[in-house]
Amino acid sequence: MDTSERVRAQHREAHLGGRTKGVPPARADVVASWRRVSAAGVDPAGRPQVAPLDATEVQRRRTRDGLNLIADRLTPHLQSVVDSGHLVVITDATGHVLWRSGRPGVRGLADDLGFVVGSVWTEGNVGTNAIGTALVLGEPVQIQGSEHFVETHARWGCSAAPLRDPWTEQVVGVVDISGPRTAMHPSLLATASMAARLASMELLERHRRALEDLRAGTGHLLARVSGPAAVVDRTGHVAATSGLLTQRQICLPDGLQPGVVHLHGIGDVTVEPLPGGWLLRGPTESPLGTRAVLDLDGEPHIQVVAESGPWTRRLTPRHAELLLAIIGAGDGGLGAAALADEVFADPARVVTVRAELSRLRRVLGGLLLTRPYRIAPTVSVEVRLPATGAALLPGASAPVVVRARARLP
Template identity: 35%
Template sequence: MDTSYDTPVDPLEHARLLKRVHAAVLAGDRTRQKPRSVIFESWRRSLDAGVAPDLGPPPVAFDDSRLDDIRRQHPLARWVPMLRQTLLDGTGGTDQVMIITDVDGTILWREGHPRTCRDADRVHLAEGTGWAETAIGTNAMGTTLVTGTPVQIHSAEHLVRTYHSWTCAACPVRDPDTGALLGAIDLSGPLRSMHPALLALVVAAGRMVENELRWRQLASDEVFRQRNEHRLAQGAALLSPGGRVIASAPEAGVVPGQRIGIDGAFRLDDGEPAELEPLDGGYLLRAGRRRVRQRPRLSLELLGEGVPAATVDGVRHELSLRHAEILALLSLHPGGLSAERLALLLHGERGNPTTVRVEIHRIRNALGRHVVETRPYRIAANVDSDLLALREALDSGDDEAVIDRAGLLLPDSESAAIRAERDELLASLRDRVLGAGNPELLWRFANTGAGRDDLEVLERARDSMAADAPYRNALETRLRWLLEEDD
């Protein structure tokens, strides 16, 4: 804590020292003891705003008739129960009141022990009153909103003498998406309740709220991304309602995390115009046509028991299993993946982002730096793959195309994400083939890696064939072998 005086341990002794400093500074007297810089600057701002040390009560920003509606609409409303439990339980609930303000310093919630609340009422520390520095001078809530940093203010560090019998600690809360202030969280109480840990407790509560807001933002980003990934064509990007880039194609000229002004005509950094299309939950940005360059063509072979491969502009490259897994996951997430997310999908909680970065570097060296780009990791080529073709065939109901492409996705892979995709594709394949009841389709599926050892598929194929069908004996033999292995 910034101090320009030796801080006594006893709160009452500290208050007496602060009152001497307060009187001397405001009288213009020379004094060895000086207020902390954060307090001195706040006093200067408050006096410049016309706040007098003998000022009366704070202004009423709005009355009880409006309070409920305003509180319901405030972004901190859902976290009040959590803050109540954290702050009031954390202080024993006896000497402190918990206060939550809006960004203007108006008190929206005040809760605590009835005795302390009655004391607060006597000095108009009440819901609906305005505690901005410009309204009531130096106080923890108003000062933290001006400085944007946590602050603890004790006794005569308040400019207005009415509050010299109070101590308070507050910290700002910010929107993790825009960085804008949402309000302040404060603990206030009588002089005797001062303790250095109060500021740490308030800061911890504020960070907890910001973390919850951040997780909700990430979850919302992921829903928005999944719902709109198909829009990420050349030169396109998905933006949050506040203009933060959530996902982008390489040619868009913006990267995830970058913030874009969404008011008026938008231009990229090089001056090129771009279009913004409103979407449910955000925006779609489209770069101008001049930015779009020729993309490489990437073809992936990921299904079946052969060696996986990638063909770039006609040049074929055999892939290691790990590189095939990475390219498979990137092809399924065209908006891109961070190193942390890719490591989690590949290895679960044991995943190491550093290992992923090394493998991506090797892939880019092998296939070309314009095939896979970074920030986030994503395929920047026009991609086609047997995996995507199979998914499209299943979606379209084209049974012939389904059978032509039927195969297990990277059958040797132990990656949880790859296994989940493989199992989902296999279930869809079985449902389609078994539901069709077509002997030819059943026989062809029974001769793929996906259906070769499937008892139900083999039995259904056998039962759908005539007794003298040429493939029936082969099916009977394979069934007998599988049943003997089970025994």
Template identity: 30%
Template sequence: MTQEPAPQRMRAEVAASWERSAAAGVEVEQGSAPLTVDLSALHGHREAHPLARVLPLLDDVLGREVRDCGAVMALADAEGTLLWVSGTTDRLRHAERIGFVEGSNWDERLAGTNAPGLALATGRDAFITREEHFRESVRTWSCAATPIHDPGTSQLLGVLDVTGGDQLVVPQTMAMVRAAARLAEAELARHLPPPVHERPSGLRLLLELLGHNEALLTIDDGRGRLNRLRLSRRHSEIVALLASSPAGLTGDELAVLLYEEDGGTSTLRAELNRLRGLLGEELLASRPYRLTAPIAGDWLAVEAQLAAGDLRAAMKGYGGPVLPRSSAPGVVRLREGLAASLRQALLRSGAPELMSAWTRSGWGRDDYDMWVAQRAAVPAGAPMRALVEGQIARLDRELA
């Protein structure tokens, strides 16, 4: 790959994005972003997406201003696919030249450094000016983007973006895009179901492990009050193991699953005492050790969706490996078991868009077998074919 020198005084977050783009095999000379959602499937995908509800609001508060200044507004999903692109006919025609069209994917690992892709990668506001773009074809444009989250679950729904010329390179642009996104979230919040006042008493737990090095634990008291905790690395491992063993574990069993070597029993007792102090006596029982409240977990949902044959939902819910930095034997087994089940289902699926979600991820980027399966599933003339073959060639070189 021929790569031009990066712009002088490049911002650190932009330099990191360039590195990710290059590592993913994006070419500086690549003309356009790939189409990852076929136009025949795009209509249904948009209708089912939560952001469809706020599109009219965004067009009213931002779209008209954007068109007046000769720019385009885009709304992408959490995978980076542009669901809606609006602007004047002339500007949309110009945007088509770089593949900035509905159904194209602007994840930075497919399209190189750009504002929507950077916002997805970092979860923060992103502003990319002309020469900060990784691909040459995009360097006449500047763009500003910000994430939009589900106000009920905090889940990332997508990204709001404004793309145009030099007139966008002012502080007011980012403020305008951010304000529109917050209005959209407020509108989504208006449609949340009202709180239920008569609910069964009793505590419930929601445990989030996927893609998190430290677990997120939400304690619901059954009356609408939530306590959200970020657990330490060791407490994350303990809670994950107990949540996966509803009948409970003895101290010896837990120690075997938790420590790579013998001798952690006294340390484990101290950790359990600290965890009980954090959760409360009523949530962590002993003899055997067990969690006493009903548990819902993101990895459990993925397991259930796989068992039901709903691979699309399983992929959407899979935010990454279970506690990826943990070396606890029981957690490693849990992590590898779920990843292997999901991976095998993908390999058997023949669905290139689902395989693409895997190979675009940090954990699946170097999965040679998945790239080969994806190549077999992508038609010879499809825009994605060249990207897939390029990645297979990269791995052939590296693995040789």
């Protein structure tokens, strides 16, 4: 055991034994993480068992927050690290392993540490580690040898950096480089940090392109609005403005819905949903409400009519089925299991339903609320059906469609 590892082991033993007098303190972030996992009841001599996610849920999380784009961009930049015998792992913001590349030189260590796709590696679940600490601190961190809380992990060294979305300032995941402790050079922390910065640049560029698309697709709406108005994306970044805003970003409240809303520093505004964002209008004495029509008489589409004018989007048959069920549920809405039963006759298919609804919300924006899934209460909505049941979404077998057909001639 090298001198540095001997000191780390002494720190760990002293902490676990409650003997801190006369022992130089360990790093503050390491001690803090030991306290967190101790409070969570983790056994330092044990092997915590945490059931990994199933393959469907892993895939769903990979496409959330743009992590799939990050993984594609990072892989070539970190290939030399993998070729040198290290393990590269990318997790989401909860610490679940979504990608794993390479295998360390010491056979079996990867699985011993818990780096299995779908497994969770955060503080309080499987001991002190760079991934969990990076998520807690929001900063790059390197954990060496006996700085790990779980004893069997003392053979490892891990360097991790948080993946931060610069558009929202939220940590969306972690990139980690791990390997045998004796092969964990300090420079690998700089490598992990560089990879995280590259990922942030990719996310930033993605958001900028989306904002430009929103500006190009909705800028004409401002010409129709009398009075000050602005178009913003879902995070409050301003795509276009006409006298309402001077800043580049505003703070939008959680759970924003169409209607009259008071925004800090701006005052009362009327909020209208747009694909990919919101239209904000200065207050009017009698603002018109938003109206949506789900038209199933022919090719399914939805038309949204607001003060600024109408917009229409075509729908896939599956999205039309989901909307038919959600609208039929009224203000109470439906949970994912109930929707799966309505559309697939199988309440267990919640992952598929959530994935479809995530795509549908990108089309409808704030019209569709979650937990439970429902149409925003400030939006009046109607369903336009064909004259005969046979013409309603031909080929669809969803229970909600079968019932609707039975009510038609």
